[in-house]
Amino acid sequence: MRRRMKQGLTLGGLAVLAALVCLPVIWVLAGSIKSSVELSDSLSPILLENGGRVRFTLWPLFPTLRHFMEVLLQSPSFFVVFWNSVRIAVLTLGGQLMVAVPAAWAFARFPSRGNGFLFTLYTVLMMMPFQVTMLSSYLVLDNLGLMGRQAAVILPAVFSTFPVFLIYRGFTEIPEGLVEAARIDGAGDWRIFFHIGLPLGSSGILSAAVLSFLEIWNLIEQPLAFLEDKALWPLSLYLPEVGLGQAGTAFAASVITLIPAVLVFVMGQDYLEKGIVAAAMKE
Amino acid sequence: MKFCAKFNCIWPSRRRFRRLLFLLPSLAGVFVFVLLPFADVARRSFTTAVNGRWNGWANYEMLAGNQAFLLAVKNTLRFTAVCLPILIGLGLLTAVLLSRLPRIQTLKACYLLPLAAPAATVVLVWRILFADSGLLNGLLAKFSLSPVRFMESEAAFWVLVASYVWKNLGYTVILWLAGILGIPESILEAARVDGASERQCFYRVILPNLKPTLYTITVLSFLNSFKVFREAYLVAGAYPHESMYLLQHLFNNWFTGLEFDKMAAAAVCTALVMGVGSIGLKRLWDRQGSW
Numbered sequence: 257m258r259r260r261m262k263q264g265l266t267l268g269g270l271a272v273l274a275a276l277v278c279l280p281v282i283w284v285l286a287g288s289i290k291s292s293v294e295l296s297d298s299l300s301p302i303l304l305e306n307g308g309r310v311r312f313t314l315w316p317l318f319p320t321l322r323h324f325m326e327v328l329l330q331s332p333s334f335f336v337v338f339w340n341s342v343r344i345a346v347l348t349l350g351g352q353l354m355v356a357v358p359a360a361w362a363f364a365r366f367p368s369r370g371n372g373f374l375f376t377l378y379t380v381l382m383m384m385p386f387q388v389t390m391l392s393s394y395l396v397l398d399n400l401g402l403m404g405r406q407a408a409v410i411l412p413a414v415f416s417t418f419p420v421f422l423i424y425r426g427f428t429e430i431p432e433g434l435v436e437a438a439r440i441d442g443a444g445d446w447r448i449f450f451h452i453g454l455p456l457g458s459s460g461i462l463s464a465a466v467l468s469f470l471e472i473w474n475l476i477e478q479p480l481a482f483l484e485d486k487a488l489w490p491l492s493l494y495l496p497e498v499g500l501g502q503a504g505t506a507f508a509a510s511v512i513t514l515i516p517a518v519l520v521f522v523m524g525q526d527y528l529e530k531g532i533v534a535a536a537m538k539e
Numbered sequence: 540m541k542f543c544a545k546f547n548c549i550w551p552s553r554r555r556f557r558r559l560l561f562l563l564p565s566l567a568g569v570f571v572f573v574l575l576p577f578a579d580v581a582r583r584s585f586t587t588a589v590n591g592r593w594n595g596w597a598n599y600e601m602l603a604g605n606q607a608f609l610l611a612v613k614n615t616l617r618f619t620a621v622c623l624p625i626l627i628g629l630g631l632l633t634a635v636l637l638s639r640l641p642r643i644q645t646l647k648a649c650y651l652l653p654l655a656a657p658a659a660t661v662v663l664v665w666r667i668l669f670a671d672s673g674l675l676n677g678l679l680a681k682f683s684l685s686p687v688r689f690m691e692s693e694a695a696f697w698v699l700v701a702s703y704v705w706k707n708l709g710y711t712v713i714l715w716l717a718g719i720l721g722i723p724e725s726i727l728e729a730a731r732v733d734g735a736s737e738r739q740c741f742y743r744v745i746l747p748n749l750k751p752t753l754y755t756i757t758v759l760s761f762l763n764s765f766k767v768f769r770e771a772y773l774v775a776g777a778y779p780h781e782s783m784y785l786l787q788h789l790f791n792n793w794f795t796g797l798e799f800d801k802m803a804a805a806a807v808c809t810a811l812v813m814g815v816g817s818i819g820l821k822r823l824w825d826r827q828g829s830w
Contacts, residue, residue, distance in 0.1 A: 273650075280665075284660060359566070381569065387790040388810045391806050393573075476773070513659065518652075536756070
């Protein structure tokens with residue numbers, strides 16, 4: 257009985273914390289279905305600085321989908337920016353996997369003398385924040401004539417070493433005996449890579465993909481530094497430009513931006529958790 | 540290493556060639572986009588920005604006397620020193636409580652949600668919360684406390700701390716949880732049989748076994764702390780209140796102002812600190828024994 261009560265208390269406390277953590281996102285959802293009148297009324301203290309205080313109820317007085325219609329049907333600029341985001345995400349993710357999967361395979365399956373040093377180099381690079389490599393990225397992008405193009409955001413990200421590290425973890429878990437058996441049966445390096453490595457390492461690859469996607473969908477520093485033309489910006493940088501003055505539109509656009517991230521998150525939660533843990537495990 | 544030496548004898552050059560084929564795209568990209576340009580940055584840190592002439596240590600000396608740089612370093616260090624213990628402690632508490640419950644998938648999802656939500660989507664909520672006439676001040680007024688100018692005072696620093704903890708709590712909880720669930724049940728069972736109380740189990744068995752996890756979480760939380768710039772920039776712009784002016788702001792502003800000489804020197808210093816730090820910590824882990 258006492259044990260039961262204790263468990264109930266624990267659950268209660270944790271649930272309150274969880275609700276608190278989720279509250280900002282719930283507010284965004286609530287804001288997106290409030291009418292313009294209600295929004296401008298409740299936000300007027302910030303917008304007009306009339307001395308009042310903001311009230312922001314969780315449940316709208318008259319729920320409406322109008323802002324979504326406006327964003328989806330009447331604002332071509334939103335579409336441009338949305339597709340910018342999709343393009344950047346797809347190209348970066350695709351490029352990352354094409355580069356990182358074979359590299360991880362090389363680290364995991366072809367041990368050689370240089371491995372230790374190279375791998376340490378990759379780990380150190382993975383830990384460098386963007387600000388440290390900002391100037392060097394700029395120098396090379398400027399030399400290649402890529403500044404101001406989306407390739408300036410995509411290309412450096414493609415060669416990020418973080419996915420290599422995560423996928424490597426997955427590959428090292430493949431039993432050596434399996435690879436040896438395939439080799440004895442006459443399978444070449446490529447066959448082993450495609451028929452044993454890819455399927456058995458898929459969980460590590462998916463972990464890397466989920467973590468990468470969430471990161472790319474939230475890109476701010478890179479486009480801010482390397483893309484001057486706002487028509488090329490991704491959603492993550494463009495959204496804050498829509499101010500509180502058009503709160504309804506801003507909230508609806510935020511919800512639409514959230515949808516792909518939350519979808520990937522919900523479908524990939526297991527892989528996400530695995531990825532987080534794998535990134536942290538010592539060798 | 541002995542193992543690979545033996546292998547190299549069996550397939551000498553072919554094997555190495557195949558390995559290179561797999562590794563080449565990544566290695567080439569890393570060289571072209573990161574290593575070579577960074578070497579150039581290191582060279583530039585010893586030259587003047589205007590005509591590229593050799594300048595010795597002058598840029599580094601300039602850095603040491605630069606008010607903005609010192610402020611940014613101080614704030615970044617202070618931010619780290621305040622955030623890490625809060626995040627790590629709160630994460631541990633949450634994970635320990637979670638580990639006692641049977642079904643926790645939904646709760647975990649709630650804690651992880653901020654990680655998935657792009658900074659841009661919640662910026663509006665931040666503005667509504669922390670504005671002078673915003674929700675938090677409304678809450679303070681209800682308890683008849685005087686209002687706080689969150690973005691225009693020392694409080695800005697704490698807004699930053701709160702948004703960092705909010706964003707990274709889930710990440711930390713998952714890591715702690717993996718550490719806790721990785722402790723073999725048999726050790727805990729043995730302690731209980733010997734008459735250890737729940738509290739003793741926690742302090743004598745669970746905590747000592749989590750030491751390697753602590754190193755990991757510290758490093759990762761430190762690295763993620765640099766990403767707090769996103770929220771900071773979106774809410775407060777390029778020149779926020781000076782209590783939350785971080786190294787990231789400084790790099791960004793130097794970049795916009797084309798002050799590449801100082802930037803190069805600062806990038807080299809930061810890279811050195813982070814590189815030496817991460818290799819040092821890796822050494823420490825390796826000595827800690829396995830998970």
